[in-house]
Structures are given as C-alpha cells and as structure tokens.
Amino acid sequence: MIPTDEAGIVAAIQHAAGPLAIQGHGSKLAMLRPVQAAATLSTAGLTGVTFYSPNELVISARAGTTIAELAMVVAKNGQHLIAEPPELGALLGSDQPGTIGGAVAANLSGPRRVAWGAMRDHVMGLRAVNGRGEILRAGGRVLKNVTGLDVCKLLSGSHGTLAVITEVTLKVLPAPERRATLVLKGQPPAHAVAALSAALGSPYAVSGAAWLPADLAALVPSLSWLGGNVTLARLEDFAPSVAYRSERLRAELAEFGAVEMLDDAASAVLWTDIGNVSPLVHAPGAIWKISVRPSQGAGIVAAMQAIGATCMLDWGGGLVWVSGPATAAAHHAVEAATRAAGGVWTVMRAPDPWRSAVAVIPPGPPAMAAIGARVKAAFDPRGILNPGRMVAGA
Amino acid sequence: MIEQPEPLHDVLARRDSIVAGLRRLLPESGVIAEPLRLKPYETDGLSAYRQTPMAVVLPETTEQVAAIMAFCSSEGVRVVPRGAGTSLSGGALPMEDAVVVGLMRMNRILDIDYADRCAVVQAGVTNIGITQAVSARQFFYAPDPSSQLACMIGGNVNMNSGGAHCLRYGVTANNLLGLKIVTVDGQIVDIGGAHLDAAGLDWLGLLTGSEGQLAIVTEVTVRILRSPEGARAMLAAFKSNEIAGACVDSIISSGIIPVALEFMDRPAIHACEAFAHAGYPLDAEAMLIIEVEGSVAEQDDLLGRISAICARHDPISLKVAESAEQSAAIWKGRKGAFGAVGRISPDYLCMDGTIPTSQLPAVLRRIGEMSASYGLQVANIFHAGDGNLHPLIMFDANDPSSFHKAEAFGADILKLCVEVGGCLTGEHGVGVEKRDLMGVQFTEIELDQQRRLKSAFDPGWLLNANKVFPLTAALRAA
Known part of the structure; x- marks a missing residue:
C-alpha cells in the first residue's frame, strides 16, 4: 500500500488484518531484522514540503519527501540540514533514495553529528499515526518546546515500531560560506583518535572528525592522491573564520604529523562520501555500525582487524563502521568487542536468515525490556507496526 | 489555589508506619517528618502554591533512592522528586500524601573525561x-538557565532546561549522553553512556523533559565542550x-x-535600566542584545x-x-531582569x-x-533566536484578586502562543502551572497517548501525579 495522504495511512492501519512492514522507499530494509508481514505500508506517496520559513529556521515536509529534495529546497535559501542525514541506499544494497521520514525513523546522522547533534536533535515536531489508527502531533514548529512528554524523540529512532511518521518539522541552519579539511597522513587508529580528540577539544568548532585506513582512502577520489591512512578534521564557517581556524588548528595538530589541506570543493564531496560510507559500498559481506566512547574507537578497529574485518571511523572515533564476513563468528566478535568497550552495535547489512537469528542491537537492561513492551502496547496494542524490526517478538 | 489530586486516605492513615519504614532505609538526617522542618519543602520557584508533604527524604546514593522507590511502590505512596526547588512551573510542588525525594545531597562529580x-x-x-x-x-557545560547558580542538573534533565545560548548550543536534551535512573519499583537502570547514539528506543530523549513522570534521575552523563576563544556582545535599540x-x-x-539574541521591550528596558544602570537607551x-563568539x-x-x-x-x-567588561555591562541589565521587575512590583x-519568531x-x-x-503591567523578555517569550506579569500578592x-x-498569553503556532512552554516545563492548559495545545487523543506512555513507566501513577496532565476523574477521586 502506498497511500498518497495521511488519511490513507490511517485507513491502512485501521483496516490492517495483520502485521504491516513500514517503510518509505525501502532504502534501509537491509538493516536490523527483516519484518515478517503479509503487507507493506509505505510513506513514499506522502511527498512535498508543506511549510518553510527560512528566517525562523524551520521546514516541514511529508515523510516520503526524499532527503535529496529537502536538501535542495533548503540549499536554495542558503541553508542546510544540520545533522546531514546520509544516503545509505548504496551501502545497504538498494537503488532507492532515502526519505526524510526514514532518516528520522532511523535517527540517522552524518559526520556533523559529532558537533551539532543527531537527526533527532533537530526534529521540532512531527505528525504520525499510531497502531490504533490515531493521528498524533508531537512537538510543534518552534525551536524551544518542553510541553508534555517528548514523543518526538521517542518516535525518532523507533523504526516505525510505535507509529508511522507522516510529516516532520526540522530545524535548519544557514549553510557555511566555506569548508576546509585538515588531513594528517599515515596515522594508525590510536594516534588518529588522539589527534581528533585534540581537534574536537580545540576552540575551533571542528564539525567533522574521521579516519580511513589506506585501502579505503584509496577509494575516495579526493583522498586517493594522498596515499596511506588519513585522519580528517573539517571546519565550516564564514571564509575568514575558516582561514584563521585552519591555520591555528594546523599548528595544534603539528605534533601529530604534517598537515595537508583540502579546499572547499574537495571537502564538500569528501564529507558526503564519509556520511554515506561510500568507501564500504562495494565491500562484500556484512556491515555493522558501532557507537562507542570515542577513545575506544581504536580498540574496536584492532579487535576487528583480528577477525579480518575492515573499519573506518567517524565522530572522532565514536562511530565505527565495520565491514566483515557475514558469519555468526564475526557477529559475536563485534558483540564482544563492543560490550567490552561499553558501546552499542547495530547490524546494518547482512543476509536475512542470519540477521533474524542474532541480536541486531544489544538487548537493553531487563527493566527497560519490560517497560519497552508496555510502551509498544501503548502505541500499537495489536503489535502490527513493524513487529520484530529491532528485537525478536517485539 | 491549584487543585490537587485527592489524597490517598489509606496512605495518610499509615503515615507513622510509612515514616518509620523510610527511617529504616536512610540515616537519621535523611528523613524529615516534623512539620516545622517540612516547611522549606512546601513550595518551589512558583511560590504562590504551597503544600506540606507527608515526608521528605534526602538520599545520598542511587541505592538509597532505589530502596526508597521499592518501599514507596510497595506501600502505594506517591513520590515527588525535587532538586534545588527552583522550578518556575511548580514542578516540585508536593502533595499532602506524598514523599518528596530531594536529590540535593547527591552532589558529587564522579568523572570528567576531557x-x-x-x-x-x-x-x-x-x-x-x-x-x-x-x-x-x-571547557564548559552549555545549557545556562537563569537559575544556573542554584538549579541542579537532575532538575535540568527533568525540565529539559534551556538558557540564553540555545540557538547555538541547544537545550539540555542536546547535551546529554547518559542517565542513571531508578524506576518507580526501585530498579536501577543505566540509559545511554559515554557514546553518542544509543540503539533501540530513545529512552534518553524521552526521559529528558519528562518532569519526574517516568523515573527518578540520579546520575547524568553530560557533554562538555571546549570554550570558544572569546565572546562579545553588542546592543541595538529600535523605534x-x-x-x-x-x-x-x-x-x-x-x-x-x-550565540545569543535577546530582545527586550520598553517596559523591560526601563525596569532593567533603573535596576542595573547598564546604559540602556530609555x-x-x-x-536587542546580540552576542558572538570566536577570536x-x-x-x-x-x-x-x-x-x-x-x-x-x-x-x-x-x-x-x-x-x-563592556560586554558584561551590556548583559548586566538583562541578567538582572527578574530582580529588576521585582523591584518595581x-x-x-x-x-x-x-x-x-515572525509573530513577535x-x-x-x-x-x-x-x-x-x-x-x-507586563514586561517582555524574548530569546529572539528561538522564539521563547518570557512575559513578566506584575501583580500584588497581598491582593488575591x-x-x-x-x-x-498569563493563561491568555499562553493560549495566544499556541494560537499563533507556538507552544505553552519553551523551557520552564508544564508543572502544575500549565497543567490545565494542556488541552489547548494537544487533542484528547494526544494527551491519552502521553498518559499511556506514563503508565508504561508508572502503572500506579505514583510519580509526580499532580503535574503535567490535567487531573483525570480517577486522580480527582482517588
């Protein structure tokens, strides 16, 4: 079912005889667990910007509006989507575009997340239909709002398991006048994370902090000429600020090695590639995402190398993308390394039977599992919205 | 006076045994039940409303909080969490049959990781x-509510507090990584951690701003940021x-x-200038007070x-x-605004x-x-970047009318805020103050959804039951 308005979503849910697989264009179906449902309910038919007030830094769009379209609309007014939601279709083996509803439902953020917050931090309001077929509005269209329980945050990242998001209202910001990227060459992961920690702990407002091993850097056009591992720090601001800050930051990072600079145009392409995890698009096997205390990022890389997996780091070491064999043994290695580091993993791409059988995200504390089941029932008492998407039987 | 839920009479009848039970869980000084010593806890920053609680407990550890919650839960006793008591919406207003859990003794910094x-x-x-x-x-912690000298981080989490620098740095919710909470039945749970993104449902986001409706927060992992090289303000006055x-x-x-964009109207300018002699144009x-950062x-x-x-x-x-120094002088009047209005009224x-913001x-x-x-009279102070409006309505408390x-x-102003596309509260919370206005912003379906969400955490409605939601028939007649 691909309704073209919210009323159609309501009707589809009210008349559903059984579980519904909830999706936009389906660009992220490869992540988490496959949903066992006879019918699919898509928000891809709900499209278009419904409200945009650039001077108030607020835009609303129906859930099925593509990220690309939304980014273009705000770019025309010199603004950008703050969390730079990535386009993960290629990584996840889909030729479909990501929608803004999907980016919010999955709480997916790009490199800027390390400095400017996650997708969910910029959701000012949304409309959704719960499993009872009721329309819910949460939040609003103003930047500061603490009225009632924050259903916006709960639904952001709930992967369609509580309600079907039909429209989102986002905070946007002026796009930077200029970007630049500082590059350290040849750093092993531990040194890279230390350098990125220094950069992020500087007063220069670093808005991207990533590390790629040599073999992955070679796949990125703007980096391939450098050779070796690369450690990357991005600056974005007015041109005089970027000029000043890149010189200061270069001096501060000198203790870690020689610093190269990438210009505005190269930086724009590079950080889109990092957000979209482009270097791993053609890697065979499974993909995991690990969120961890940044200083633990290097340890995860080492543990993954031991099982023959490849990693790249974003968020100053706090986000580890892992590409490894699609085996239970590899998954258990991911689980063990992540647990030891006090972080969380998410299975992003794996064969269906396999990801039905493993914990695609860590099981939460038992107390929250019980509360979570009651929260699910509070929104979706029949258990028809994306059942089993994150956790088997829930 | 604000309407309170009907006290649970069986709880009031068991007062002595409940207090005795609490005394078994905490050291001598950790339980207050003498009427005179309960006085300081009968109100908060919204001092027009007062209610003496049944008892106040002052735990020093998360384990003590867990023991208190397990006990109160099994005894069916209502609980009101309290930090510094600076809430302007009555978020810590007690109930006659409730135990106030004051977190002020849990005041240690446990770890700093630069x-x-x-x-x-x-x-x-x-x-x-x-x-x-x-x-x-x-380094610094970014959210800076006006009460920041006194208010406590647990209260900030529960109210999702803001401040003057939200446009750049966000509110409390945008600056948290993890929480340690105690559920209503006394289980200790770690939410999030030192990593940026959790997996699974966003409990951290939901608990932030939940006004004590869902759990007791005992520890908080916050993001700390490197301070900018400097900051400077300017002042611009208009016709x-x-x-x-x-x-x-x-x-x-x-x-x-x-980083800050503050608006003051004519009455606010005059009140602040008379108080602070900041050189504001009369x-x-x-x-506008406008602040920027950098070198x-x-x-x-x-x-x-x-x-x-x-x-x-x-x-x-x-x-x-x-x-x-000149920046500080520009800010001096604005920061003293509450005191300044207090001086003329x-x-x-x-x-x-x-x-x-276009509706200002x-x-x-x-x-x-x-x-x-x-x-x-009213003076208006406005966080112009994010649309958060603070009208200060002057009255005489000695005159009930x-x-x-x-x-x-005030209620008319808040209804107007909703009517023009805004909301009832930007950073102070609903508390008791705006509880009965929730129907102006939300449909009954939306409120019921939020109530079911609370029930999922707190099936017996023991946590801060006099706040946030308009009183239901059940709470009126408990």
Whole structure:
C-alpha cells in the first residue's frame, strides 16, 4: 500500500488484518531484522514540503519527501540540514533514495553529528499515526518546546515500531560560506583518535572528525592522491573564520604529523562520501555500525582487524563502521568487542536468515525490556507496526 | 489555589508506619517528618502554591533512592522528586500524601573525561558546578538557565532546561549522553553512556523533559565542550517592536547565527535600566542584545556584519562592546531582569511560551492590549533566536484578586502562543502551572497517548501525579 495522504495511512492501519512492514522507499530494509508481514505500508506517496520559513529556521515536509529534495529546497535559501542525514541506499544494497521520514525513523546522522547533534536533535515536531489508527502531533514548529512528554524523540529512532511518521518539522541552519579539511597522513587508529580528540577539544568548532585506513582512502577520489591512512578534521564557517581556524588548528595538530589541506570543493564531496560510507559500498559481506566512547574507537578497529574485518571511523572515533564476513563468528566478535568497550552495535547489512537469528542491537537492561513492551502496547496494542524490526517478538 | 489530586486516605492513615519504614532505609538526617522542618519543602520557584508533604527524604546514593522507590511502590505512596526547588512551573510542588525525594545531597562529580568530552555527575550537582569543575581546562557545560547558580542538573534533565545560548548550543536534551535512573519499583537502570547514539528506543530523549513522570534521575552523563576563544556582545535599540523583529530576521537570513539574541521591550528596558544602570537607551521601544563568539578578529568580523545589518533598520543606537567588561555591562541589565521587575512590583509571574519568531510584533501588540484590559503591567523578555517569550506579569500578592487576574492574564498569553503556532512552554516545563492548559495545545487523543506512555513507566501513577496532565476523574477521586 502506498497511500498518497495521511488519511490513507490511517485507513491502512485501521483496516490492517495483520502485521504491516513500514517503510518509505525501502532504502534501509537491509538493516536490523527483516519484518515478517503479509503487507507493506509505505510513506513514499506522502511527498512535498508543506511549510518553510527560512528566517525562523524551520521546514516541514511529508515523510516520503526524499532527503535529496529537502536538501535542495533548503540549499536554495542558503541553508542546510544540520545533522546531514546520509544516503545509505548504496551501502545497504538498494537503488532507492532515502526519505526524510526514514532518516528520522532511523535517527540517522552524518559526520556533523559529532558537533551539532543527531537527526533527532533537530526534529521540532512531527505528525504520525499510531497502531490504533490515531493521528498524533508531537512537538510543534518552534525551536524551544518542553510541553508534555517528548514523543518526538521517542518516535525518532523507533523504526516505525510505535507509529508511522507522516510529516516532520526540522530545524535548519544557514549553510557555511566555506569548508576546509585538515588531513594528517599515515596515522594508525590510536594516534588518529588522539589527534581528533585534540581537534574536537580545540576552540575551533571542528564539525567533522574521521579516519580511513589506506585501502579505503584509496577509494575516495579526493583522498586517493594522498596515499596511506588519513585522519580528517573539517571546519565550516564564514571564509575568514575558516582561514584563521585552519591555520591555528594546523599548528595544534603539528605534533601529530604534517598537515595537508583540502579546499572547499574537495571537502564538500569528501564529507558526503564519509556520511554515506561510500568507501564500504562495494565491500562484500556484512556491515555493522558501532557507537562507542570515542577513545575506544581504536580498540574496536584492532579487535576487528583480528577477525579480518575492515573499519573506518567517524565522530572522532565514536562511530565505527565495520565491514566483515557475514558469519555468526564475526557477529559475536563485534558483540564482544563492543560490550567490552561499553558501546552499542547495530547490524546494518547482512543476509536475512542470519540477521533474524542474532541480536541486531544489544538487548537493553531487563527493566527497560519490560517497560519497552508496555510502551509498544501503548502505541500499537495489536503489535502490527513493524513487529520484530529491532528485537525478536517485539 | 491549584487543585490537587485527592489524597490517598489509606496512605495518610499509615503515615507513622510509612515514616518509620523510610527511617529504616536512610540515616537519621535523611528523613524529615516534623512539620516545622517540612516547611522549606512546601513550595518551589512558583511560590504562590504551597503544600506540606507527608515526608521528605534526602538520599545520598542511587541505592538509597532505589530502596526508597521499592518501599514507596510497595506501600502505594506517591513520590515527588525535587532538586534545588527552583522550578518556575511548580514542578516540585508536593502533595499532602506524598514523599518528596530531594536529590540535593547527591552532589558529587564522579568523572570528567576531557579526551572524550564528557562528565558524569550526580543529580544534585548544580548547573554552574559542572562548568566550574571543567573551566580550568577551558571547557564548559552549555545549557545556562537563569537559575544556573542554584538549579541542579537532575532538575535540568527533568525540565529539559534551556538558557540564553540555545540557538547555538541547544537545550539540555542536546547535551546529554547518559542517565542513571531508578524506576518507580526501585530498579536501577543505566540509559545511554559515554557514546553518542544509543540503539533501540530513545529512552534518553524521552526521559529528558519528562518532569519526574517516568523515573527518578540520579546520575547524568553530560557533554562538555571546549570554550570558544572569546565572546562579545553588542546592543541595538529600535523605534518599534516591528523594526527590531525585522532586524532579527535580517540577521538570521544573512547566515549569521549569534550565540545569543535577546530582545527586550520598553517596559523591560526601563525596569532593567533603573535596576542595573547598564546604559540602556530609555527612548527605545525595543532593544536587542546580540552576542558572538570566536577570536577577537572573528568577533570583529561578525559584529561588523551585524552592525551593518542593524544600521539598515534605522536604529536609535548601536553599541558594540570593546572589551569583556563592556560586554558584561551590556548583559548586566538583562541578567538582572527578574530582580529588576521585582523591584518595581511586589510580585510577578514569569511566563514562558514559545512563538514563531515572525509573530513577535503581533503577539506583543496583543499582550499590550491584554495588559490594558487586565490593568496589570507586563514586561517582555524574548530569546529572539528561538522564539521563547518570557512575559513578566506584575501583580500584588497581598491582593488575591490581583493574583487571580495575573493568572488569567498569563493563561491568555499562553493560549495566544499556541494560537499563533507556538507552544505553552519553551523551557520552564508544564508543572502544575500549565497543567490545565494542556488541552489547548494537544487533542484528547494526544494527551491519552502521553498518559499511556506514563503508565508504561508508572502503572500506579505514583510519580509526580499532580503535574503535567490535567487531573483525570480517577486522580480527582482517588
């Protein structure tokens, strides 16, 4: 079912005889667990910007509006989507575009997340239909709002398991006048994370902090000429600020090695590639995402190398993308390394039977599992919205 | 007086045994049940409402909080969590049959990690205490509510507190990584951690701003940020609210996001100037305080751009601070605003709605009309970047009719905020103050959804049951 308005979503849910697989264009179906449902309910038919007030830094769009379209609309007014939601279709083996509803439902953020917050931090309001077929509005269209329980945050990242998001209202910001990227060459992961920690702990407002091993850097056009591992720090601001800050930051990072600079145009392409995890698009096997205390990022890389997996780091070491064999043994290695580091993993791409059988995200504390089941029932008492998407039987 | 849920009479009848049970869980000084010593806990920052609780407990550890909650839960006793008691919405107002759980003794900073830019602190650490603990290394904790000298991080989490710098740094929710909570039945749970994104449902986001409805927060992992090289303010005064509003629009549309963008109307300017002698222009109808960050050269660049924009809006005066001292002088009046209004009026209500910023001139006009018809003065302070409006309604608490008029005036303003596309509260929370207005913003279906969400955490409605939601028939007749 691909309704073209919210009323159609309501009707589809009210008349559903059984579980519904909830999706936009389906660009992220490869992540988490496959949903066992006879019918699919898509928000891809709900499209278009419904409200945009650039001077108030607020835009609303129906859930099925593509990220690309939304980014273009705000770019025309010199603004950008703050969390730079990535386009993960290629990584996840889909030729479909990501929608803004999907980016919010999955709480997916790009490199800027390390400095400017996650997708969910910029959701000012949304409309959704719960499993009872009721329309819910949460939040609003103003930047500061603490009225009632924050259903916006709960639904952001709930992967369609509580309600079907039909429209989102986002905070946007002026796009930077200029970007630049500082590059350290040849750093092993531990040194890279230390350098990125220094950069992020500087007063220069670093808005991207990533590390790629040599073999992955070679796949990125703007980096391939450098050779070796690369450690990357991005600056974005007015041109005089970027000029000043890149010189200061270069001096501060000198203790870690020689610093190269990438210009505005190269930086724009590079950080889109990092957000979209482009270097791993053609890697065979499974993909995991690990969120961890940044200083633990290097340890995860080492543990993954031991099982023959490849990693790249974003968020100053706090986000580890892992590409490894699609085996239970590899998954258990991911689980063990992540647990030891006090972080969380998410299975992003794996064969269906396999990801039905493993914990695609860590099981939460038992107390929250019980509360979570009651929260699910509070929104979706029949258990028809994306059942089993994150956790088997829930 | 605000309506309270009907006390649970069986709980009141068991008062002595409940207090005795609490005394078995805590050291001598940790349980207060003597009427005179309960006095300080009968109200908070919304001092018009008072209610003495059954008892106050002052735990020092998460384990003690867990024992208290397990006990209260099994005894069916209502609980009201409390930090420093600075809530302006009555978020810590007790109930007659409730135990107040005061977190102020849990005031230790447990860990500071500069490499990973986070700190773990107990709920009773003050907001400013976090920044003070990391300032020697030029770090800070970003949200800065006006009460930051006194208010505690546990309360900040529960109210999702804001401050004057939200446009750049976000509110509390945007600056948290993890929580340690105690559920209503006494289980200790870690939410999030030192990593940026959790997997699974966003419990951290839901608990933030939940006003004590879902759990007790005992520890908080916050993000700490490196301080900018410097900051400087400027002041711009205009002939009308419309012109000042248009100037704000021009600044934002130029691509500049100042770290603070504060608006004051004529009554606010006069009150603050009389109090602080900050050199505010008394002939202006509206004034902006604009702050930027960065190196001195970056500040000069941004303040130059902003001055040029202001100059196109026919300003009465423009004053760019040349030093940190001059910046402080510009801020002095604004930061003293509450005291300043307190000086010209015996009492005032500090309201807290949010409006779309484009609506400011129209909303101020309507507030002016209401002020005339209610016969009560009002001064308006506005976080112009994020639309958060703080009308200060002046009244005389010795005259009950004056207070009731002020409350009605405030309610009318908040309804107006919703009518123009805003919301009832931007940073103070619903508490008891705005509880009965929730139906103005939400449908009954939406409120029921939120109530079911609360029930999922707190099936017996023992946690802060007199707040946030309009009283249901069940709570009225418990």
